[in-house]
Amino acid sequence: MGEGVEWALHTCLNLTWVEDGRPVPAAVLAGYFKLPPAYLNKQLQALARAGIVSSVPGPRGGFQLARDPRKITVLDVVVAIEGAEDAFQCAQILRDAPDGEPGIDYRETCVISQVMRKAELAWRAELAAQTLADVKATVESRFPAVPGQTRQGLHSLRA
Amino acid sequence: MGEGVEWALHTCLNLTWVEDGRPVPAAVLAGYFKLPPAYLNKQLQALARAGIVSSVPGPRGGFQLARDPRKITVLDVVVAIEGAEDAFQCAQILRDAPDGEPGIDYRETCVISQVMRKAELAWRAELAAQTLADVKATVESRFPAVPGQTRQGLHSLRA
DNA sequence: GAAAAGGTACTCGGATAAGACATGTCCGAGTCCCTAAGG
DNA sequence: CCTTAGGGACTCGGACATGTCTTATCCGAGTACCTTTTC
Numbered sequence: 040m041g042e043g044v045e046w047a048l049h050t051c052l053n054l055t056w057v058e059d060g061r062p063v064p065a066a067v068l069a070g071y072f073k074l075p076p077a078y079l080n081k082q083l084q085a086l087a088r089a090g091i092v093s094s095v096p097g098p099r100g101g102f103q104l105a106r107d108p109r110k111i112t113v114l115d116v117v118v119a120i121e122g123a124e125d126a127f128q129c130a131q132i133l134r135d136a137p138d139g140e141p142g143i144d145y146r147e148t149c150v151i152s153q154v155m156r157k158a159e160l161a162w163r164a165e166l167a168a169q170t171l172a173d174v175k176a177t178v179e180s181r182f183p184a185v186p187g188q189t190r191q192g193l194h195s196l197r198a
Numbered sequence: 199m200g201e202g203v204e205w206a207l208h209t210c211l212n213l214t215w216v217e218d219g220r221p222v223p224a225a226v227l228a229g230y231f232k233l234p235p236a237y238l239n240k241q242l243q244a245l246a247r248a249g250i251v252s253s254v255p256g257p258r259g260g261f262q263l264a265r266d267p268r269k270i271t272v273l274d275v276v277v278a279i280e281g282a283e284d285a286f287q288c289a290q291i292l293r294d295a296p297d298g299e300p301g302i303d304y305r306e307t308c309v310i311s312q313v314m315r316k317a318e319l320a321w322r323a324e325l326a327a328q329t330l331a332d333v334k335a336t337v338e339s340r341f342p343a344v345p346g347q348t349r350q351g352l353h354s355l356r357a
Numbered sequence: 358g359a360a361a362a363g364g365t366a367c368t369c370g371g372a373t374a375a376g377a378c379a380t381g382t383c384c385g386a387g388t389c390c391c392t393a394a395g396g
Numbered sequence: 397c398c399t400t401a402g403g404g405a406c407t408c409g410g411a412c413a414t415g416t417c418t419t420a421t422c423c424g425a426g427t428a429c430c431t432t433t434t435c
Contacts, residue, residue, distance in 0.1 A: 040285040041418065048310045049291060064368065073294040078420055084370065097427030100368045113313055126199040126285070132208060135232040137351035138343075150336050151207045154272055158324035165317035177309050184297075192296035200379065223407065237381055243409065256388030259407045364431075373422075381414070388407080396399080 043082045044120050046074055050083070051091065051116055055108045055175045056189045062094075062101030063193060070196045071189075082120060089119035108175060114166035127155040202241045203279045205233055209242070210250065210275055214267045214334045215348045221253075221260030222352060229355045230348075241279060248278035267334060273325035286314040 050068050057063060065083050069076040083102050086092045093105040104111070129152040131145040139145075146152050178185055209227050216222060224242050228235040242261050245251045252264040263270070288311040290304040298304075305311050337344055 040287070042287075042289060043419085044286065045289055045291060045310070052310065062368095066368090071295060072291045074291070075420060077422075080369070081371090081420085087369090094369060095427090096367090096369045096425090098367045098429060100427075102369090113310075127203065128199070128201075130201060130204055132204060132231045132233070136230060137354075138347045150333055150340070151204070151211065151272075154325070154328050154333065158321050161324045162317050162321040165320045166313070169313050174309055174313065181309070188297045195296070202380085221407095225407090234381060236383075239408070240381085240410090246408090253408060254388090255386090255406090255408045257390060257406045259388075261408090358435105360433100360435080362431105362433080364429105366427105366429085368425105368427080370423105370425080372424095374420085376419070377416105378418085379414105379416080381412105383412070384409105385411095386407105386409080388405105390403105390405085392401105392403080394399105394401080396397105 041121060043078075044117055046072070046079055047082050047086060047116050047120050048113065050079065051086070051104065051111070051171060052174060052178070053189055053193065054092070054102070054104050055171055056186045057103070057193065058190065060103055062099070062103045063197075064101040067193055067196045068102070071192055086116070086119050089115065091115055091119055104171075108171035111171040112167045113169045113171070113174070114163055116171075117166060125156065125159050127152075127159065129155070200280060202237075203276055205231070205238055206241050206245060206275050206279050207272065209238065210245070210263065210270070210330055211333060211337070212348055212352065213251070213261070213263050214330055215345045216262070216352065217349065219262055221258070221262045222356075223260040226352055226355045227261070230351055245275070245278050248274065250274055250278055263330075267330035270330040271326045272328045272330070272333070273322055275330075276325060284315065284318050286311075286318065288314070 049072065053068065053071060054063065065080040066076045068083070069079040083092060083094070087094045087102070087105075090105055091111055092102045094100070094102055129146045129149060131149070133139045133145045133149055134141055134143070208231065212227065212230060213222065224239040225235045227242070228238040242251060242253070246253045246261070246264075249264055250270055251261045253259070253261055288305045288308060290308070292298050292304045292308055293300055293302070
């Protein structure tokens, strides 16, 4: 799994702690974690295409969450970065078996494919059950200082 | 996820249908699915290192299952090919945050890391719940002709 | 003094290189079998 | 006829190219703000 997923998740979480709806530039978000600004910008573009964040160009521009954190699941972010395809891609090698028939869709028939898909479904279900708001609430209950620290950290980088 | 996982799973399943314990050469196993023989050999070596199959060199040599199919889970095969590391690797970028402390192991503290790990745990649990014997039984109940076809297919390639 | 036009600085956005990993291939080490010679 | 030494062929095992995807970077399009000029 790509490293950008971690960056995107943490960045979205940071955006939940920006009080006013003012956009935050990608350079500021990247500076918070000492990340390559241009590359994080690329990931943010993917999030924008997925409708998770909205982008504002020009001065005072940047990125902001496009909708309520309660309506953004962790799975949404992962899919936006990694793509919607399953990790296990059934290549239907049974077609090349001695008794394989080209007309059959082995992605539906193959038992192995079904097992792998079921496992991925469980994975997706876990990620879909956690919203950004859930994660935010958990962090705030365990580390009450984090919201203030994050706000101050982003603000100082904006100078 | 790598393509070799599918090859390894189908190949192990085929090995469950070889009645006697006689080894099957990698070239035969590869020919069954029209796969590159040398590359499948590489994957089989990984399975051998993991103790899933055992290898026999020389004439009449090849690969055979190292233990009872009821003791081989789908997860075992996946781990043998893909490696034991989690797909989501927490790079602990919180250490580079303004208030990050180098002494903390954020793989344990970071909430995002925990969410991702919990999801992967669910994925692993699903794969660990299915043994090769289970898959074999399911296939045989749905497609009773498969065992015979597989045996014949492998035998004809051995000639 | 107020308004408007122009310039400037800042931001995203997509097109463009570099590196890492999975994929694919090759040849050598080791082993067994078959053959043939000798007792 | 039985034993044994030798040769040959077959198999795994790891080292060596290739392709593709992730990672990383750069420059251009667009926008808001600020300055300056004009009424």
